[in-house]
Amino acid sequence: MWSNTSAASRFNAMTAKIINFLRETQPATPCLVVDLDVVRERYEALTEALPLAKVHYAVKANPAREVIETLRDQGANFDVASPAEVDLCLGLGVDPSRISYGNTIKKTRDISHAYDQGVRVFAFDSEAELEKIAARAPGASVICRILVSNIGADWPLSRKFGCASEMAFDLLIKSRELGLVPLGVAFHVGSQQKNPEAWNSAVEASSELFSALEAEGVTLTTINIGGGLPARYVEDIESIGTYANAVMAAMTEHFGNYLPNMIIEPGRFLVGDAGIIHAEVVLVSKKAYEDDTRWVYLDIGRFNGLAETEGEAIRYPIRSDMSSGSDDLAPKGPVILAGPSCDSVDILYEKAAYELPLALTAGDTVQIHATGAYTTTYSSVGFNGFAPLQSHYI
Amino acid sequence: MWSNTSAASRFNAMTAKIINFLRETQPATPCLVVDLDVVRERYEALTEALPLAKVHYAVKANPAREVIETLRDQGANFDVASPAEVDLCLGLGVDPSRISYGNTIKKTRDISHAYDQGVRVFAFDSEAELEKIAARAPGASVICRILVSNIGADWPLSRKFGCASEMAFDLLIKSRELGLVPLGVAFHVGSQQKNPEAWNSAVEASSELFSALEAEGVTLTTINIGGGLPARYVEDIESIGTYANAVMAAMTEHFGNYLPNMIIEPGRFLVGDAGIIHAEVVLVSKKAYEDDTRWVYLDIGRFNGLAETEGEAIRYPIRSDMSSGSDDLAPKGPVILAGPSCDSVDILYEKAAYELPLALTAGDTVQIHATGAYTTTYSSVGFNGFAPLQSHYI
Numbered sequence: 001m002w003s004n005t006s007a008a009s010r011f012n013a014m015t016a017k018i019i020n021f022l023r024e025t026q027p028a029t030p031c032l033v034v035d036l037d038v039v040r041e042r043y044e045a046l047t048e049a050l051p052l053a054k055v056h057y058a059v060k061a062n063p064a065r066e067v068i069e070t071l072r073d074q075g076a077n078f079d080v081a082s083p084a085e086v087d088l089c090l091g092l093g094v095d096p097s098r099i100s101y102g103n104t105i106k107k108t109r110d111i112s113h114a115y116d117q118g119v120r121v122f123a124f125d126s127e128a129e130l131e132k133i134a135a136r137a138p139g140a141s142v143i144c145r146i147l148v149s150n151i152g153a154d155w156p157l158s159r160k161f162g163c164a165s166e167m168a169f170d171l172l173i174k175s176r177e178l179g180l181v182p183l184g185v186a187f188h189v190g191s192q193q194k195n196p197e198a199w200n201s202a203v204e205a206s207s208e209l210f211s212a213l214e215a216e217g218v219t220l221t222t223i224n225i226g227g228g229l230p231a232r233y234v235e236d237i238e239s240i241g242t243y244a245n246a247v248m249a250a251m252t253e254h255f256g257n258y259l260p261n262m263i264i265e266p267g268r269f270l271v272g273d274a275g276i277i278h279a280e281v282v283l284v285s286k287k288a289y290e291d292d293t294r295w296v297y298l299d300i301g302r303f304n305g306l307a308e309t310e311g312e313a314i315r316y317p318i319r320s321d322m323s324s325g326s327d328d329l330a331p332k333g334p335v336i337l338a339g340p341s342c343d344s345v346d347i348l349y350e351k352a353a354y355e356l357p358l359a360l361t362a363g364d365t366v367q368i369h370a371t372g373a374y375t376t377t378y379s380s381v382g383f384n385g386f387a388p389l390q391s392h393y394i
Numbered sequence: 395m396w397s398n399t400s401a402a403s404r405f406n407a408m409t410a411k412i413i414n415f416l417r418e419t420q421p422a423t424p425c426l427v428v429d430l431d432v433v434r435e436r437y438e439a440l441t442e443a444l445p446l447a448k449v450h451y452a453v454k455a456n457p458a459r460e461v462i463e464t465l466r467d468q469g470a471n472f473d474v475a476s477p478a479e480v481d482l483c484l485g486l487g488v489d490p491s492r493i494s495y496g497n498t499i500k501k502t503r504d505i506s507h508a509y510d511q512g513v514r515v516f517a518f519d520s521e522a523e524l525e526k527i528a529a530r531a532p533g534a535s536v537i538c539r540i541l542v543s544n545i546g547a548d549w550p551l552s553r554k555f556g557c558a559s560e561m562a563f564d565l566l567i568k569s570r571e572l573g574l575v576p577l578g579v580a581f582h583v584g585s586q587q588k589n590p591e592a593w594n595s596a597v598e599a600s601s602e603l604f605s606a607l608e609a610e611g612v613t614l615t616t617i618n619i620g621g622g623l624p625a626r627y628v629e630d631i632e633s634i635g636t637y638a639n640a641v642m643a644a645m646t647e648h649f650g651n652y653l654p655n656m657i658i659e660p661g662r663f664l665v666g667d668a669g670i671i672h673a674e675v676v677l678v679s680k681k682a683y684e685d686d687t688r689w690v691y692l693d694i695g696r697f698n699g700l701a702e703t704e705g706e707a708i709r710y711p712i713r714s715d716m717s718s719g720s721d722d723l724a725p726k727g728p729v730i731l732a733g734p735s736c737d738s739v740d741i742l743y744e745k746a747a748y749e750l751p752l753a754l755t756a757g758d759t760v761q762i763h764a765t766g767a768y769t770t771t772y773s774s775v776g777f778n779g780f781a782p783l784q785s786h787y788i
Binding site: 058059060063080081082083084085088102103104105106107108125126127128129132147159160161162163164166167280282283284285286287288289295297299303307310338340341342343344345346347361362363376377378379380381382383384385386387388 | 476477479482498501526553554556557560561674676677678679689704732735736741771773774777779780
């Protein structure tokens with residue numbers, strides 16, 4: 001079943017290493033299998049495409065020890081969201097100078113903790129947060145996150161993070177008065193951003209802030225262009241080179257020859273395509289005799305790993321392995337995909353037009369592709385008594 | 395701060411026992427505190443209002459040992475969704491005759507496991523599931539779940555569970571042919587169902603199935619009217635007596651004097667109002683100078699306990715405790731409430747018009763009321779590095 005390489009090649013996440021691992025170990029379902037070679041390749045492709053940018057891996061995307069170690073050895077920096085993520089990176093030998101604290105919502109004691117551990121770069125987007133940082137992290141460098149458009153992103157980040165440019169202007173001036181180092185500006189164009197032009201207006205807004213502050217004697221040095229680089233789900237995306245070219249075109253258009261230091265915070269881009277979830281079909285059924293669509297219930301759902309199917313936002317490619325033969329040759333029909341819990345919001349895809357083999361039956365397995373990011377840590381501790389998603393790093 | 399009993403009395407979940415616990419132990423935030431006396435009172439109120447119904451507690455609502463033990467001692471039965479929930483109940487001394495397996499989506503080995511442990515009542519809603527039960531649980535009793543309207547429910551259960559009545563008719567006949575005992579019909583009118591009349595059409599559809607099957611020589615004995623009884627969130631609800639009267643009126647209207655055995659599966663109703671979540675304000679901020687609405691970020695969000703705020707479906711009452719004084723006397727203004735993670739879907743209430751004191755600031759605490767159900771087990775294992783919701787049962 002796993003030997004059909006022509007079929008596997010259609011799905012970039014199904015590497016030979018993962019195919020062999022599944023065949024040889026037959027792991028219990030559901031589980032995530034991540035090929036660390038892909039993480040390495042992605043890191044190299046990104047640093048090659050954007051050599052001017054320092055890469056800060058968004059640890060929240062997948063905080064597995066093996067992923068952190070892999071990226072540590074590649075030379076990556078790390079962006080963290082909580083004291084636990086600070087400790088995780090430090091515990092794996094990452095120097096605190098390679099860690100930025102990108103969450104703009106921090107308890108004062110969490111700022112203290114990070115500062116005591118040597119972290120010196122903190123993000124903020126409000127006066128209250130800036131004052132907390134000044135009080136608990138004296139002399140630290142701060143980056144102000146601004147609000148930018150997220151149009152074109154599959155997982156847009158709304159208004160939860162960032163502030164208006166006028167406010168950022170005042171706060172960056174104030175940061176210096178508070179004894180902090182105003183490092184620069186951050187933004188985020190939205191997760192799984194597929195439009196290469198999305199970075200342009202955000203870079204423009206940032207460059208305007210740089211100029212306005214320069215006129216006030218505040219010289220910013222750094223632009224953090226956030227995350228957002230897409231992974232490959234059901235829709236094709238542009239190559240990393242296309243995104244990199246668009247970003248650099250925006251940088252030179254708006255900053256000219258005096259380019260600031262650049263930081264990029266990829267999460268999904270580095271680990272999303274590196275993993276697949278191996279899951280079991282629990283039930284295939286119809287609700288009424290006249291229904292054309294089958295319900296396919298898997299042993300994984302929104303509450304044990306696939307949280308990002310909320311609103312069907314992220315559409316993962318899914319391939320089945322049936323005892324009766326290859327997915328590719330099998331006649332297929334429409335399905336609604338759902339998880340195993342008694343919660344009826346635990347539906348993965350109802351509107352998206354998924355098709356699976358007509359012969360699919362309970363006990364068959366499926367592989368859900370490009371699931372290396374934002375899956376394991378979203379798992380509930382045990383909703384309905386189902387265990388959190390297990391994972392294997394190879 | 396906790397001593398204002400007139401304020402506390404407006405919130406039925408803030409019992410004197412919880413107020414004292416918070417004052418005396420000052421537990422780390424965020425945490426859930428459940429007053430087991432309220433669980434007992436709710437159980438007694440329910441069995442008094444619906445003396446003909448056997449209560450099967452929906453373990454998934456809150457599977458804490460203390461809750462199971464409390465309800466075990468009250469004489470409750472238990473409805474489970476997974477093998478882990480079977481083992482949990484058995485491990486706490488619940489006899490398997492008091493356990494029903496209500497999830498219609500079960501792996502064959504999970505059916506075997508429950509059957510081997512002595513569980514003899516299984517729900518199903520499809521031919522494939524019925525065949526799995528017949529193969530793995532020979533001679534067991536089965537209840538067929540049918541599709542009914544969920545209009546009026548805050549957390550409607552869509553079409554994920556249940557089948558059309560015509561299919562249920564055929565499957566219940568087939569269950570006898572497969573050597574199983576066709577026990578009856580189950581339905582669910584939707585979680586947090588506030589309309590007392592919602593049960594009527596579902597009872598009617600059930601009674602029609604009873605009659606049609608009786609004509610085929612298949613005598614059903616049991617109707618499972620599911621869960622759905624509401625907890626008290628921001629909106630007032632009818633008393634349990636009103637719901638019970640509506641259910642019994644529907645039963646006598648459609649079944650006449652020959653009432654079948656009744657099962658009810660409350661979860662939220664028994665434990666929802668018994669608990670409050672004690673949380674800390676991490677940040678209060680504005681996004682722009684012209685904004686009237688403040689953003690209030692708590693140390694709890696959709697990924698560490700408040701999953702049911704998805705779509706702002708469940709609106710919990712929230713009360714603040716400020717260092718500057720009582721919530722009741724404080725002038726208030728509109729807020730957007732959000733969680734602490736870097737995920738921007740981690741917003742609790744943006745459209746719902748919540749107001750909190752204008753003086754609210756980072757470090758103040760809030761109590762989120764009626765959070766005893768569907769909170770702890772929805773917590774992620776550690777998204778963004780934030781720990782799962784801790785809980786205290788008193």
